[in-house]
Amino acid sequence: MELPPSRRLRFGLAAAAMLASVAAGCDGPSAAPADSLKIGGYSVVREVLHEGIIPAFARKWKEKTGREPEFAESYSASGAQARSIASGFDADVAALSHSGDMEILVKAGKVAKDWREGPYKGIMTNSLVVIGHREGNPKGIHDWADLGKPGVGVLYPDPKTSGGARWNVNAIFGSGYLEAAAKDAGKPDLSAVKDLMAKIQANVVNMDPSGRQSMANFAKFRTGDAVVTYENELLLRAKEGDAIPYIIPPATLLIESPVALVGPSVKKHGNAEIAQAFLEFLTSAEGQRIFAEYGFRPVNPEAKDAVPGRLEPAKVFTTADLGGWKKLSDELYSTNGLWTTIAAEVVQNRRN
Amino acid sequence: MAAAATVAAATTTKTPHHAHPRRERAPLVLRGASLLYLGVMVVLPMLAMTVQAFQPGPRAFWSAVTEPYAWHALKLTFATAFIMVIVGAITGTATAWVIVRYEFPGRGLVNALIDLPFAVPTVVTGVMLVALYGPDSVVGAIMAKGGWRVVYNQPGIILALLFVTYPFVIRSVQPVLLALDRTEEEAAATLGAGPMTTFLRITLPTLWPSILTGSALSFSRALGEYGSVVMIAGNQPMLTKTAPIYVFGEIESGNRHGALAVSAVLLATSLLILVVLNALQRGREIHDAA
Numbered sequence: 001m002e003l004p005p006s007r008r009l010r011f012g013l014a015a016a017a018m019l020a021s022v023a024a025g026c027d028g029p030s031a032a033p034a035d036s037l038k039i040g041g042y043s044v045v046r047e048v049l050h051e052g053i054i055p056a057f058a059r060k061w062k063e064k065t066g067r068e069p070e071f072a073e074s075y076s077a078s079g080a081q082a083r084s085i086a087s088g089f090d091a092d093v094a095a096l097s098h099s100g101d102m103e104i105l106v107k108a109g110k111v112a113k114d115w116r117e118g119p120y121k122g123i124m125t126n127s128l129v130v131i132g133h134r135e136g137n138p139k140g141i142h143d144w145a146d147l148g149k150p151g152v153g154v155l156y157p158d159p160k161t162s163g164g165a166r167w168n169v170n171a172i173f174g175s176g177y178l179e180a181a182a183k184d185a186g187k188p189d190l191s192a193v194k195d196l197m198a199k200i201q202a203n204v205v206n207m208d209p210s211g212r213q214s215m216a217n218f219a220k221f222r223t224g225d226a227v228v229t230y231e232n233e234l235l236l237r238a239k240e241g242d243a244i245p246y247i248i249p250p251a252t253l254l255i256e257s258p259v260a261l262v263g264p265s266v267k268k269h270g271n272a273e274i275a276q277a278f279l280e281f282l283t284s285a286e287g288q289r290i291f292a293e294y295g296f297r298p299v300n301p302e303a304k305d306a307v308p309g310r311l312e313p314a315k316v317f318t319t320a321d322l323g324g325w326k327k328l329s330d331e332l333y334s335t336n337g338l339w340t341t342i343a344a345e346v347v348q349n350r351r352n
Numbered sequence: 353m354a355a356a357a358t359v360a361a362a363t364t365t366k367t368p369h370h371a372h373p374r375r376e377r378a379p380l381v382l383r384g385a386s387l388l389y390l391g392v393m394v395v396l397p398m399l400a401m402t403v404q405a406f407q408p409g410p411r412a413f414w415s416a417v418t419e420p421y422a423w424h425a426l427k428l429t430f431a432t433a434f435i436m437v438i439v440g441a442i443t444g445t446a447t448a449w450v451i452v453r454y455e456f457p458g459r460g461l462v463n464a465l466i467d468l469p470f471a472v473p474t475v476v477t478g479v480m481l482v483a484l485y486g487p488d489s490v491v492g493a494i495m496a497k498g499g500w501r502v503v504y505n506q507p508g509i510i511l512a513l514l515f516v517t518y519p520f521v522i523r524s525v526q527p528v529l530l531a532l533d534r535t536e537e538e539a540a541a542t543l544g545a546g547p548m549t550t551f552l553r554i555t556l557p558t559l560w561p562s563i564l565t566g567s568a569l570s571f572s573r574a575l576g577e578y579g580s581v582v583m584i585a586g587n588q589p590m591l592t593k594t595a596p597i598y599v600f601g602e603i604e605s606g607n608r609h610g611a612l613a614v615s616a617v618l619l620a621t622s623l624l625i626l627v628v629l630n631a632l633q634r635g636r637e638i639h640d641a642a
Contacts, residue, residue, distance in 0.1 A: 158601065160589075161587070161600050161601045204588075205504055207587040207588060208587070221487070221489075223486065334605070334607075335610075340421070343589050
């Protein structure tokens with residue numbers, strides 16, 4: 001493209017102006033830095049934070065201080081978000097899928113070691129691992145074992161590419177593991193749970209890269225008969241007018257997603273006041289009611305009234321009951337991990 | 353659109369050498385600037401990765417690459433890319449042939465559509481293919497009746513690779529076909545050769561370097577394909593998990609070295625292909641000039 005000199009100059013100026021504005025844009029043009037907050041969240045909380053929490057908090061902040069707060073939001077997969085904050089993305093608040101990802105930030109010196117020391121142990125939201133099924137439940141799915149029955153097509157995301165997807169596999173593993181541990185706490189016999197995991201894995205039609213993708217495949221492309229996912233994801237869909245019926249297995253895993261302040265970022269931006277206020281708002285009764293509206297289960301007992309009529313499973317266990325994220329990660333998903341081995345064996349068996 | 357630019361660059365080098373204007377030495381400043389740019393943009397990131405991949409020593413590197421899941425992912429990636437290249441070379445050459453040699457309604461549109469796969473985000477490619485061949489689609493249902501599993505299985509990978517590399521062979525064969533002197537073909541025909549013999553003995557020998565170029569670029573491109581494959585393959589380890597998906601999974605699982613080692617293998621292969629290609633072309637240029 002040959003431009004006349006005058007146009008070339010104008011083009012150059014425009015490009016330079018664009019670059020300059022991009023560079024300047026990073027710091028937010030209007031509000032003072034002390035009143036602005038950068039959120040680094042995992043994908044699942046995008047809707048509730050953007051449409052629910054942030055507007056409500058902004059109103060409160062305005063009432064209290066008379067100043068307009070400004071928010072910058074970034075959402076991506078939990079592991080990716082954690083890695084980007086660890087390597088320099090200056091979010092003030094980190095909201096991640098699970099505490100294993102938060103530990104990445106602790107290790108990188110971005111989050112204080114004592115981040116669990118709040119009234120709710122650093123947890124922002126609770127949810128449950130549930131099973132979505134087709135209208136009328138034609139395959140009769142009521143418990144994990146039903147996912148292993150012949151002819152049931154199961155969807156869950158790949159726990160390798162989606163850290164959050166591990167909640168699903170952990171739930172299946174945990175229900176069987178705790179049963180075995182109840183019989184013999186010292187040396188639980190894992191053969192039954194291995195068998196269950198293998199049967200379910202053999203029924204897995206497709207492992208999508210993320211939970212959202214799994215939902216899309218289940219709902220839009222009508223792949224599979226059952227989708228293992230979070231209760232809040234299904235309730236969010238229902239809120240948006242696109243409900244998928246689901247069951248809560250009798251024993252299932254409590255999803256606990258943490259939040260913490262990113263110390264170095266807050267220090268750099270000098271916005272400790274708003275950051276602290278925001279963090280407190282998240283777990284306040286008011287904040288938790290908003291989370292409940294978007295399908296989460298409140299961590300704050302004062303907001304229990306926000307979830308009337310929601311079924312309670314017979315038994316809820318936590319990752320701590322299973323030994324914590326680190327242990328699960330090593331025992332299930334490392335190269336020689338239980339799930340990794342089973343997923344490969346299933347394929348071998350299918351071939352023979 | 354960087355990929356399209358590569359095709360153009362690769363094909364232009366094949367115009368007969370003696371037609372080139374005399375090459376001048378680039379001024380030092382220009383040469384330095386472009387080399388610096390290349391270094392910062394391309395060479396440095398590659399070096400950084402390679403160094404980290406080899407940091408724990410060659411033995412650790414080797415065991416990371418030959419670890420069963422990694423090894424299978426690499427084998428799968430190379431095998432599917434290879435099958436794709438065979439299919440792509442044949443169909444690409446045929447397509448280029450048709451649009452260069454025949455006049456038909458909509459030819460301009462076809463010519464414009466060919467580049468579209470480069471413009472489509474690869475994730476969208478995956479979504480489109482699932483929409484067409486997925487279990488709930490008409491095509492998918494028919495194929496399922498015949499026992500053909502495409503989506504969430506290995507053929508799906510090849511399909512995705514064919515889509516994302518579609519323009520390479522066509523765009524590299526097309527200009528050569530256009531520039532082809534047809535008198536030789538006509539002479540062959542008057543001497544009684546059938547169309548097949550003419551094609552095999554006269555046309556193909558001229559075309560094959562460009563087919564090779566297009567195929568090599570397709571292959572290289574296919575090794576790194578992530579977006580469409582992750583949507584359509586099913587991502588089952590030891591079955592449909594390709595190397596790029598393996599790399600991403602290991603990064604997510606905290607096995608950084610495993611991911612880097614496999615990445616290094618992909619990178620080295622692509623580099624090797626391009627270097628060999630370049631050498632072959634240079635060989636031809638010298639041969640032509642002589």
